[in-house]
Amino acid sequence: MSPARIIRAVAMFVVLIALHYTVRPLFASRASVDFLVLALLLAAVRVRPGGAAAIGFALGLLMDSLKPGTFGAASLAMTLIGYAASWLKPIFFADNLPLNAFFFFVGKWGFDALYLVVGRRLQGSELVMQLLLWSPLAAAMTALAGVLLVVVARPLTEAGSS
Amino acid sequence: MSRTAISQGSRADVAVTVVLVLLSLVALVLPAEVREPVAATVRRTAGVPLIALQERSERTRAAFMAHDSTSRVVDSLTMESVDVNALRSENTQLRELLGLSARLRWGFLVSAADFLPAEALGDRTLGREVMLTLNVGSRSGVTPYAPVIAPQGVVGRVRTVDPTSSLVELFSHESFRLSAMTADQRVLGIVRPHLGDSKDQYMLEMGGVQFRDTLAVGTTIYTSGLGGTFPAYVPIGTVVRELSTADLWARTYLLRPVVRPGDIRTVVVLRPERSAAGMDGVWISAPDSAVASAVRAADSLHADSVARAEAARLDSLRARLIDSLRSAGALVERVDTIPLPPHPDSAPRPVNPVARPVSPTAPTAQP
Numbered sequence: 196m197s198p199a200r201i202i203r204a205v206a207m208f209v210v211l212i213a214l215h216y217t218v219r220p221l222f223a224s225r226a227s228v229d230f231l232v233l234a235l236l237l238a239a240v241r242v243r244p245g246g247a248a249a250i251g252f253a254l255g256l257l258m259d260s261l262k263p264g265t266f267g268a269a270s271l272a273m274t275l276i277g278y279a280a281s282w283l284k285p286i287f288f289a290d291n292l293p294l295n296a297f298f299f300f301v302g303k304w305g306f307d308a309l310y311l312v313v314g315r316r317l318q319g320s321e322l323v324m325q326l327l328l329w330s331p332l333a334a335a336m337t338a339l340a341g342v343l344l345v346v347v348a349r350p351l352t353e354a355g356s357s
Numbered sequence: 358m359s360r361t362a363i364s365q366g367s368r369a370d371v372a373v374t375v376v377l378v379l380l381s382l383v384a385l386v387l388p389a390e391v392r393e394p395v396a397a398t399v400r401r402t403a404g405v406p407l408i409a410l411q412e413r414s415e416r417t418r419a420a421f422m423a424h425d426s427t428s429r430v431v432d433s434l435t436m437e438s439v440d441v442n443a444l445r446s447e448n449t450q451l452r453e454l455l456g457l458s459a460r461l462r463w464g465f466l467v468s469a470a471d472f473l474p475a476e477a478l479g480d481r482t483l484g485r486e487v488m489l490t491l492n493v494g495s496r497s498g499v500t501p502y503a504p505v506i507a508p509q510g511v512v513g514r515v516r517t518v519d520p521t522s523s524l525v526e527l528f529s530h531e532s533f534r535l536s537a538m539t540a541d542q543r544v545l546g547i548v549r550p551h552l553g554d555s556k557d558q559y560m561l562e563m564g565g566v567q568f569r570d571t572l573a574v575g576t577t578i579y580t581s582g583l584g585g586t587f588p589a590y591v592p593i594g595t596v597v598r599e600l601s602t603a604d605l606w607a608r609t610y611l612l613r614p615v616v617r618p619g620d621i622r623t624v625v626v627l628r629p630e631r632s633a634a635g636m637d638g639v640w641i642s643a644p645d646s647a648v649a650s651a652v653r654a655a656d657s658l659h660a661d662s663v664a665r666a667e668a669a670r671l672d673s674l675r676a677r678l679i680d681s682l683r684s685a686g687a688l689v690e691r692v693d694t695i696p697l698p699p700h701p702d703s704a705p706r707p708v709n710p711v712a713r714p715v716s717p718t719a720p721t722a723q724p
Contacts, residue, residue, distance in 0.1 A: 221414050221417060267387070
């Protein structure tokens with residue numbers, strides 16, 4: 196990977212993290228786009244599984260620092276999602292937008308499932324409602340945003356690769 | 358091909374991942390006193406810019422969400438402010454009305470007043486209020502031509518009376534005429550509405566003032582009591598300026614009415630017996646009443662002196678007559694029966710209703 200592409204990828208990663216802490220609070224919805232998961236998934240397809248796991252751990256630690264009640268849950272979930280995304284990218288991250296959308300959808304839903312189960316913040320019907328209603332909705336929103344991001348960012352990546 | 362190489366994973370990747378997972382699990386089971394310093398360290402380093410961003414966004418969202426509620430609060434406060442002003446104005450009017458009622462004491466009705474739209478009356482000058490409707494009528498004792506007053510002064514006269522309502526002709530009605538005078542009764546005139554341009558709307562004019570009489574700006578004009586509708590000493594308006602007219606033998610003055618039509622909410626209708634009793638002391642200030650009392654006292658002294666002189670003259674005449682009769686040899690038994698010619702000074706003085714307003718008599722009907 197050329198330095199220009201690395202710089203663009205890092206810039207996109209930073210922008211997504213910034214968006215997570217600027218756009219999400221504006222809507223404050225239970226089904227909002229998770230830009231941190233998007234950043235992790237887009238980074239995971241560019242690095243080795245160990246690197247993706249490390250990025251996921253760092254992002255998770257950042258999330259956990261703001262929610263000390265579930266400290267470690269986001270780190271664990273992001274680590275596993277990062278490793279899995281990097282390992283599965285040949286299957287899901289092809290030049291196929293629906294497949295990309297599915298990749299983002301599964302990544303976000305999987306993260307929510309791990310985070311909620313490990314963090315034990317919700318229980319019973321609330322957990323079921325969150326996992327079967329709000330998390331899929333949030334995953335769909337994240338998938339939509341991810342696809343838009345891929346479409347918008349593709350000319351940049353292609354220009355960098357040429 | 359490179360992607361495939363990367364995604365294969367190696368033992369190092371698995372090892373790194375396992376270590377990170379173990380660290381995460383350890384973080385999960387850490388006691389709170391250990392967990393919090395670690396979280397605080399992250400927040401104070403990498404989290405600082407992100408927390409700042411999040412706080413700014415949350416403030417933005419809070420301001421956005423509060424905009425509607427703030428607007429509602431501002432609107433509510435504005436409406437309440439309007440209501441408070443209206444209530445304050447109404448309170449002031451009611452207090453003034455209570456003061457007037459206390460001074461009148463008897464023989465009146467208090468009524469709410471509503472304007473009759475000028476359009477309904479076919480008035481061409483839209484927006485110029487000329488009629489009022491009252492919620493009292495003949496069943497309450499209202500009679501046609503009864504004076505209608507406010508705490509400030511003249512409002513109008515009753516024109517039509519129904520059993521439960523009345524129609525009042527405001528002072529701004531084009532057919533309204535009122536005999537008027539100054540407080541010292543020096544200047545007399547006729548007050549009528551000033552049908553000028555819109556800026557003088559609701560103004561009055563006092564015509565028929567003798568040319569030798571002049572009125573200073575700000576002089577208060579009262580009803581004179583002549584004409585039979587209004588009792589004397591009800592304020593009508595204050596002099597604004599002299600108007601130039603074609604009359605060579607009389608002056609005309611522009612008056613600002615003491616009652617503003619826009620402020621009329623509640624009015625007082627005077628009963629005939631209260632009108633007959635007069636308004637002396639209701640609006641006229643204490644010095645004027647003292648002067649009137651002094652004049653009445655002087656009149657009384659004069660009448661006493663005239664009566665005493667007349668009695669002395671009669672005694673003298675009787676004495677001379679008795680002497681004449683006795684000298685003629687006539688028997689005189691009752692000289693009091695002898696009629697005597699009246700003295701010119703002893704004739705009753707004409708009563709000037711302007712100079713001497715009728716004093717209130719004992720209450721006959723309480724409101």
